Amino acid sequence: MTDAALIDELKTLVEPGKVLTDAADLETYGKDWTKHFAPAPSAIVFPRTVEQVQAIVRWANAHQVALVPSGGRTGLSAAAVAASGEVVVSFDYMNRILDFNPYDRTVVCQPGVVTEQLQNFAEEQGLYYPVDFASAGSSQIGGNIGTNAGGIKVIRYGMTRNWVAGLKVVTGKGDVLELNRDLIKNATGYDLRQLFIGAEGTLGFVVEATMRLERQPKNLTAMVLGTADFESIMPVLHAFQSKLDLTAFEFFSDKALAKVLARGDVPAPFESECPFYALLEFEATSEEIAENALALFEHCVEQGWVLDGVMSQSAQQLQNLWKLREYISETISHWTPYKNDISVTVSRVPAFLRDIDAIVEENYPDLEVVWFGHIGDGNLHLNILKPDDLDKDTFFARCARVNKWVFETVQKYNGSISAEHGVGMTKRDYLGYSRSEAEIAYMKAIKATFDPNGIMNPGKIFAL
């Protein structure tokens, strides 16, 4: 715990009223969407300027106070949880869009700009910010950069990393660095910008980000295809990807679909029931492209990969098909699912998924597994539903065992234990499944370079 005199000093660094210490505020701002760690920060501070952030970091260094950055608090790995008396630095008041340049198609954002705010701003300019995911309505740009957020359009647009033209950061030492000057081409030594993307605030805080925009997609059209088995999804992906520029290629299992259809507010895509479904999307900018897509569909049916399918003919139908995929997470939350966010290279997905299924089936035949994810980029969301008759503690105890098997299988397939949610505290102890000892040693040395006193989000990514 940070003592009262220190907190009084902290108050002098920001505007009046911008340090909170009430129990309710500590509870609210001390956590993200994870529930494993009880929030216990000493205070919440709300800077408004880069200079204030720098002053806070210098104060923290002088007094050895640990800082935790806080954005939209939608994280799923407890990277923004303050469980050990840290001071939370919230970027809620650094939430303005500072500049826009139509020739460069760049937007200068403060870190607290909400993802959706940037998406809407882009749309007002006739442009598009393509990183999109379930929590876009509350997640903040600073947090997106900290975890290199991905989402549902990565197959076409890549991760957040691709859209960061430049960064202003305050390092753990208190230096303000302007990284990359928003240039497209810049071969002047190490690209430090890249280090801060995905660093979960452990090297320093992002205090300004120049984000790139893209042209708006045109006439987006979706197909939902039912496949004979999971293996068939791969040649379908391959066939479509060879002939069309896909903007998405998602998948979900029959169990996932059944849960969504049971809600009663989304129509089934077609009558046939299939074990797996693929949702793909593309820009139907010409008659030829739409015809091409239908020919590919027919080819996949002839090959026996696809059993049934549908293509959207209107914006409304497009939206309905997407709901089948987008509603899954919210729908299954009713069953308190154990969730995992893992990835392997695309070609390894079928064997990997089969292995995990077999492990769960053999050990816990009573547990229901729901798969969905971004198969076009190898990112699978594994969800195990809690049976209604099983109490939460027993269920999570079992899942802890599953966790170990899942991560061992990830390691076997040379995959990632965290595809897009980050490491934070929840995956810290499993980092060795995805990164070698030597890599972790270099990462720690890099952290020590930028944050010699270890005040920047300590205990995240690496154990204390």
Add this chain to the structure above:
Amino acid sequence: MTDAALIDELKTLVEPGKVLTDAADLETYGKDWTKHFAPAPSAIVFPRTVEQVQAIVRWANAHQVALVPSGGRTGLSAAAVAASGEVVVSFDYMNRILDFNPYDRTVVCQPGVVTEQLQNFAEEQGLYYPVDFASAGSSQIGGNIGTNAGGIKVIRYGMTRNWVAGLKVVTGKGDVLELNRDLIKNATGYDLRQLFIGAEGTLGFVVEATMRLERQPKNLTAMVLGTADFESIMPVLHAFQSKLDLTAFEFFSDKALAKVLARGDVPAPFESECPFYALLEFEATSEEIAENALALFEHCVEQGWVLDGVMSQSAQQLQNLWKLREYISETISHWTPYKNDISVTVSRVPAFLRDIDAIVEENYPDLEVVWFGHIGDGNLHLNILKPDDLDKDTFFARCARVNKWVFETVQKYNGSISAEHGVGMTKRDYLGYSRSEAEIAYMKAIKATFDPNGIMNPGKIFAL
């Protein structure tokens, strides 16, 4: 100089005959395309395996021998020049393509794979490796990664960085790291892969790289447009970029065009003479897109931005239009040009170019300036031609003064002193124009982490 006993020890680490010390070999392998530094290596070593590279690095650490990596030796910043008795590590015998995966669209390359070899391999698979530039016929993948090579298609495909799915490196300490496991999504701590891209071999050597491929472009179509002045090029870029997915947007001045046309082997694009020309390219995958391009052309003419233009109607015409741009560098080499490779954000290009022109005009009205470059990504190649009646030494002495003014102007416009050629030795002393003191200090600390004995390409990027 490294003594004979040490070289004998080095010989035991590789296959017989794979250490060269003849004067002619030292001369050949000790340099790149730059001419400022006399090559003076102690020996050239040709490893064939990762283990041999690791053994060489360990040997170098044990005896404090400096190592210089060497690829296709086409560098333009002396990053691969061994001028101080270093041992050159050539990757000429690590030149195989090791694996290809059609589902992942990835190719595992040894570092000595030539860029064109990868481009051809991709084509054989019905795919495309999109990083392309003048030296693609001899430059190697390892070198491309070391400088984060760019080229003529960056506006659409980005730099080499975008195409590196995974890297195997030997660090300066001698550790073998496998970075990123070829994953699309991987949020497990710092992305060390990104640090090695563009590091010019100062942190370690790339010993294997998994490169991504893309679908082949379809029906590429080019336009050459003559503009009223340089300022008009920007709204033309903006208009076309808003409506078409451009694969290139290059520019060149009337002087550049005149030199190429004087060769007599390329037809003029059209009869009108204009002060500046833009070459743009797109995929004309439908009638609608081609019509769109013509409508945009007409709009630009109506606005007074464009005076004349032509659109390719065949592969042959496409090739001829590209020659107008691609032949410039080779053609002007006759005039021993002083060259610079600089970048600013796209929107700042016109003002920047005007400033440089004014400086040269005021100070050296007798010098002829030829501009060309990749305007779609803000990368300008400034070329000053040596007048025939001026001797080389006097010319280069004048250019050294120009250099300083150019870099001061780059700094004023917050640009880069090296857009795509790297820092090496030729721009080392100017690094401060593009990177702050604090940034350089962090970069040096990172170098010390990976290369504590300073044996990896010392004197490159930073002074010794």
